[in-house]
Amino acid sequence: MAIRIEHLNYIYGAGTAFEKHALRDINLDLPDGQFIGMIGHTGSGKSTLIQHLNGLLKGTSGAVYYNDKNIYEEGFEMKRLRSRVGLVFQYPEHQLFEADVFTDVCFGPKNLGLSKEETESRAYEALRLVGLKEKYYKVSPFELSGGQKRRVAIAGILAMNPEVLVLDEPTAGLDPKGRDDILDQVAKLHEEKKITVILVSHSMEDVARYVERIIVMNKGQVMFDDAPRKVFQHYKELEAIGLAAPQVTYLMHGLQERGWKVPADATTVEEAAGAIIEYLQKS
């Protein structure tokens, strides 16, 4: 049960004056249950790549396998794939349309042809999972705050019971608290439901503390694909492509340069603090 991408290429506007090679020879293995961060600068191809995971875009060449089945093969049930691989886009405004929150969340499961009871129980479950208060269920989605809208958008996808949840910039436009709330909720979701989560972002800080694996995209190619602490060791290269390692990485490297014997691969503030205290106690 996993997604496998082989030699995937994608060219926007092939044959026109505005041709753009957006993905170049992507090879990835996305096994079940992982919490993956996908990072890249604007235009690095990350949004294009995730749209291939549920077949919204079809690669110009190459293949995508879902549970070892080629999704580009004749007769593959694309609609089923879309319920298995849930993709939440960056702007919740692009998908909210119903008169109230609850009905909107029901849209996904209803499209799967489920019964009314099943649809509603799934919608309740999804709204509970994203931590939206019950008093908002019957409110128009357009009256909610940015963070709440985003929760409803995520719930709209979760209600389809996906095995893989892909979130495109779920924190864009949120204040720091809203950002942490959403990310904590997503992490909890990953724990609770044991689903694969792919978090797309351009901020290392955002993903570093949550994910177990980071895929760095640059100019349509996979640049790094490793555990966060390994990826952050390349912080100079990351800087060169307009990204940055978390601030603690810089702090720890700075301390090392001054002769402190601390490990430089801490990824979170807490971890770094622990390492520094340990060092100070020893010396």
Next chain:
Amino acid sequence: MLRDITLGQYYPANSVLHKLDPRVKLAGTMVFIVSLFAFRSAEAYIGATLFLAAVIRISKVPLKFMLKGLKSIIFLMMLTVVFNLFLTRGTVVFRLGFLAVTEEGIETAVFMAIRLVYLIIGSSVMTLTTTPNDLTDGLEKAMRPLGKVRVPVHEIAMMMSIALRFIPILLEETDKIMKAQMARGADFESGGLIQKAKNMIPLLVPLFISAFRRANDLAMAMEARGYHGGEGRTKMKPLVYRGRDKIAYLLLLLYLVLMFLVNRIGFFAGLI
């Protein structure tokens, strides 16, 4: 999918035609269209063909893009051809039941087809070599005299350029919304007419909301920067005729005169 729709289909290239003042191109298109309809002889059409071929060559836009616009009028063209073919009176060539195909009919049908095709290609040359903004700028300036008779020229031009600017934005937005809803299992393709219309609701509601929000934001941004209509408004890049524009006007005049002569006294005599 939606990306394939071209409306303001500007094709960037570095040609003299791209650099010409939009007013010249507007006038040129008009002259060309007038010449198509005013002169009706085989010689005149040869002249128009040569002119069009030369312009296309100069524009550096691949012919493929010129012909794209024809797709949309194929139906209209067939209709005109069929009507002209069967409904023109004259010397009968052959009969198809109660319908008679005449010599005159064939002639008119062929000329009409050529006219339509040239009309579309001719205006495509303009839209392919002029950015929508330049085009509205040109229109505004060319129509300025109408302002004296209380035609709100500036407002019309502003509305046009905003509308043109919004087309690609809204297309892109539609694309994104469609994808977001397809990710939730929405289906925009199957079903009967009523079902299809119903399926559009998840697309149209977010699109309208976003369009209104954008319009609101734009109005606010324009006011914040002191926009108060056309009065006393200056341009960052005012349209000024340069040498090449004057030459282009001369060439257009020459084309018109030549076409007139060619049409009157035959092709070769006209050239001499």
